Amino acid sequence: MKVSERVEKLRQLMEEKGMDAYIVPTADYHQSEYVGEHFKVRAFMTGFTGSAGTAVFTKDEAGMWTDGRYFIQASQQMEGTGVMLRKMGEPGVPSVEEYLKETLGENCVIGFDGRTVGVDEGQVYADIAAEKKGSVIYDYDLVDEIWEDRPPLSEKPAFLLDVKYAGETVASKLERVRAAMKEAGANTHIITSLDDTGWLLNVRGDDVEYFPLLLSYTVVKMDSVELYVDERKLNDEIKAEFEKNHVCIHAYNDVYEAVKKLGADDVVMIDPRRMNYALYNNIPDSVQTVKQENPTILMKAVKNDVEVENIKKAHIKDGVAHTKFMYWLKKNVGKIEMTELSASDKLEEFRAEQDNFLWPSFEPICAYKEHGAIVHYTSTPETNVELKEGALFLTDTGGHYYEGSTDITRTVALGEVSQIEKDHFTAVAVSMLNLADVKFLYGCSGMNLDYVAREPFWRQNLNFNHGTGHGVGYLGNIHEPPTGFRWQFRPNEIHPFEANMIITDEPGIYIEGSHGIRTENELLVCNGEKNEYGQFMYFEPITFVPIDLDAINPDLMSVKEKQLLNDYHKKVYELIAPHLTEEEQEWLKEYTREI
Template sequence: MSTIPERLADLRKKMAENGIDYYIVPTADFHQDEYVGEHFKARVFITGFTGSAGTAMISMDDGRLWTDGRYFIQAGKQLEGTTVQLMKMYEPGYPSLSEFLEEKLQAGQTIGFDGRVVSMDEGTEYAAVAEKKHCNIKYDVDLIDEIWNDRPPMSDKPAWELPVKYAGKTAADKIADIRGKMAEAGADVHVETTPDDICWTLNIRGDDIDYFPLLLSYAIITPEDYHLYVDDAKLSDEIKGHLAELGVTLHPYNDVYEDVKGISADHIVMLDPHKVNYALYSNIPAEVAKVNCMSPEECFKTVKNPVEIENIKKAELKDSVAHIRFMKWLKENVGKIKITEISASDKLDEFRKEMGNYIKPSFEPISSYAEHAAIVHYAPTPETDVELKPEGMLLTDTGAGFWEGSTDITRTYVLGPITQQMKDDFTLVAISNLSLGNAVFTYGVTGVAVDNLARNPFWKRRMNFNHGTGHGVGYLLNIHESPASFRSRFIEGDTAIMEEGMVITDEPGFYREGSHGIRLENELLVCKDETNEFGQFMHLEPITWIPFDLDAINPDLMSVEEKQMLNDYHKLVYDVTSPYLNDEEKDWLKKYTRAI
């Protein structure tokens, strides 16, 4: 197997042959998916960094990787010896990729990238920099493919249908709603490139990306027609029949790039600039009028319908009961039998399977013991898997895909003696989680406005955590679902007004490199509260019912109000889950939900 420096040398030879001075390699596939199939892990191939977010830039004498705070520790370790330098996004002293290019580019030089894996807004930003510096853009070259000799093939796994009893709405009604939004925007063609939007619309799912039940596909929607671009070998005759009943016309997957060239100037095309890739955008004739906006599908699916909400609560109840049984098992068996990071995660999934209607994990499990937990998105491998000892803490950030919906839950468990510092850090994270989970606010605010409730306990102590506080959750789709979120910074396309029916995670954390990491994550349902002379109020309802480990709580750090929030939450945990536990489990849970 070649080394990263050897791969970089091969890439630079191809760059020289193509007259390219700077070559950009993002994380995405052709659809701007956050997580991608093995075929699309070009950035991993060329840098060695395996995190879910990051963009590499390679020049003839330099290599750099931009990623966010979740991955600073992981990237720092994985880039050692590769010659690729870490660029810490949003940190002082680190320019963005566009700023870096603007500083370094010389007149006449060329920026290159595969336009299919770069979004429209990113590509136009690079093009603007190139124009400003009197440089060129070359977006029709996949140089990684030319040097990746054993590149995995694209997925050929079959698609499957999600019945309306889970989806809550027919595909025909969803298509009608989309066309209504097109008409409001004055568009008569909608180019849709996001698999989770398409899967949500058509009530189908696939297995083209590990953990995420997505079907790689494109769609072109008009007031009369729905054109689906997909490898139809993945579709059963039954699915094809249902699609035909909807008026869906099937086309070969890659034909969309030629078909958009035929859109005439008398049409108005709706595009999501964060999702449509730059190559597809560039193939639409320049004279065609375009409406750039968030796709209607994304706006619709982030607000769960009543059937979805009831199903999601069932999935959360199943996962909560599984977690309680896992927590009990873990505390009673650590140090008595061999348990590792991986085997602990596997055991949790065993408890989940016992709950029924389990499909598969909803994302790659994070099971991290001791100092591994300080790496925010650490995922154990056979090489890094360590045995748990009856001391310290285990962080598990895992999720399940049930037919009733997807879950995303993080808990940090005490396995034995821990330091006072660990207790204090854990208590601070618990206060942060509860403070956000008990938020009440007026309608019209975004997650940025209430994120400070989670960060204030940290900020008052001149501390912080370097990741978002929460994200929307897809229904058997992407576990990170835009645009719902809690975050301290406004990010266009990933910040929305909080609407009744949104499901958003609440997951503050704190990490001490080389020692420990703590994160506590609940899913919250956005609900309407009372309406009075001051307006429509909203509140957040926790739909995850698992104790915060009282073995790590320092009550002396908590105010009376904070203790009451914890006690109220633990009473809710017991009341909701105890009917599904046996007597021994109930007695154990009473101890871990006792009032402090």
């Protein structure tokens, strides 16, 4: 079936169930940002494959809301489908909630699969329906009736993350979580977010492509843990560790019936942004709930010292792989045939040569020329193009190692590029370096500091339509809350920077139909001097790969900015050169020279 035929079939099912609107979000049952193949329902119904978006179907219209990272991609992928692109945040574009309020009439019925919609989000839909004397129906997955060859749930095995990598035992983590529960007045805590369970129990899986996550629900009590998971994925080593920590195993979907049995003595702590609406509504009304952010969110974002040292090792490995790749690109472009996809494979080959490499940490973005302007472009056999001299090539990629996860973007000049591309490249490099160099007082969040990155763009009446940086998980989610660099208010990304957080620094410029440039390093948040004015803090770059001097225009850089680049390149050579061949070392010396 074409997308238009799927939409028509969905409307028939909506009519049967008496629904006036049906909402299809991106999430799985755990409010995950990236989902496994079984859960790619929104992509199936719209043709848009990006990682963020909400589709809304009514009797007469089909709309797909997504953010600025995906405007170009969504427009291209949904062309001719009959699904209208709704550009979130753009003037005159209503939000999903505003659209429902404007479009639906009295006694309307809003439908959605309550397992894929968060508590707060589901309540908003319920409130909108109630205002119109209508209701919500959340217990039907209508798309499942249309998707005949839907992929099954993953059955891939899980693995234990040794304490030499995790840096803290499960017992210690449970003790900290239970202390937070006690402080909140709760004796039961339901965790549905996959990376939180992975961190808490030092277990990882392979249930979401690229992300080492295990499909599971966790209920923490004061003397035991109830884990809802496909037991076939667990080996004897994991089961022994679970037994030691009083972790009891139950079937994955049994959690929905289990929460119905919670009693009046249970005080349940839940995170309404991370629990799904269906599970929440199975908790009896007589049970008291405490709604607050999972304590594990901040605990896992602040890395322990073992994790920090491991992550630094992972970045050296990644720096070696990426530097070898950059050398290979420069040496071979125009001499051998290479494409976006073959170059992406080559970069993964270099990573695979490093010890303890597992797999890529997210879907690779390898974008040549005008494809670089599509912020989250994914090359496919249909879009794949040959790399030739005379243009820029952007790679935003990463790797999972037992020592941690990496996320790096480099844009490389293949041969000689235009003056405007060099000027834009320089603005991006200057932005990235200036943000990495800031000093600030404890209490600052990414909203305080984002201006440092955007100032070089705003001065030229330019901007980039995505956040400047995000937290990075340790073998978890590559986008990790609760902090990030953004100039606009985001309630889940305003936590002050804490020492040992890891955050990316990734400004960019995107000129549709021409080129895209992004340069990204990861930063470690560090404590500086503490005096009568408070605790001063700074960032330590932990990504070490050259910034392509072939694309730099030194005339646009101040003395300070040149020094920042020179100092960074000196560190790159010092840390990466010992791991390279003599030829590669000579090349690296040239590409980290002082300007």
